[in-house]
Amino acid sequence: QKEVEQNSGPLSVPEGAIASLNCTYSDRGSQSFFWYRQYSGKSPELIMSIYSNGDKEDGRFTAQLNKASQYVSLLIRDSQPSDSATYLCAVADRGSTLGRLYFGRGTQLTVWP
């Protein structure tokens, strides 16, 4: 079983702050990484995917990947109360035909006004 670990929450930040969510993974050969947001009672919603080392920005979201350290993070700038949700890190099974995603247990983020 491949491991995906996320920083334990819950994480609470004031509106307008930067929220930093971290994730480490056990399979050094993993190539595909995803961040999902899940509101309470809803389904996971893809917000970012990243495949290469470095930063990838999309609006207020920045994903960072460091394959040497087996680390992927998500930064949310100018956090809004509507960002309050559980954030799930997912890593795709590599180089195989299996296609499964391994999920971390999630970090619950609360943004207070």
Next chain:
Amino acid sequence: DTAVSQTPKYLVTQMGNDKSIKCEQNLGHDTMYWYKQDSKKFLKIMFSYNNKELIINETVPNRFSPKSPDKAHLNLHINSLELGDSAVYFCASSPGLETEAFFGQGTRLTVV
């Protein structure tokens, strides 16, 4: 024009019953999945189908049987339901085998 839709959204049933959950995707994806999310919100894959062919069968009881009549549909049938089967079951699809998955709205199964 829901991308991945599953029915029913809620399912309450007694122990020992047999039930099915249906899933359909209109994204044209080749790969479909069933995931289970437990009470601690941990998402774990159960089954994966690629072009109607079963390619992942995780360690789940054989009371769970997926069926894919075509690429756009993946149903889950559960026999002899147990209390421990209570969870949220998500159907998902993806365009490829190492790409992102898109999730349906989930089916909250409660076994009483």
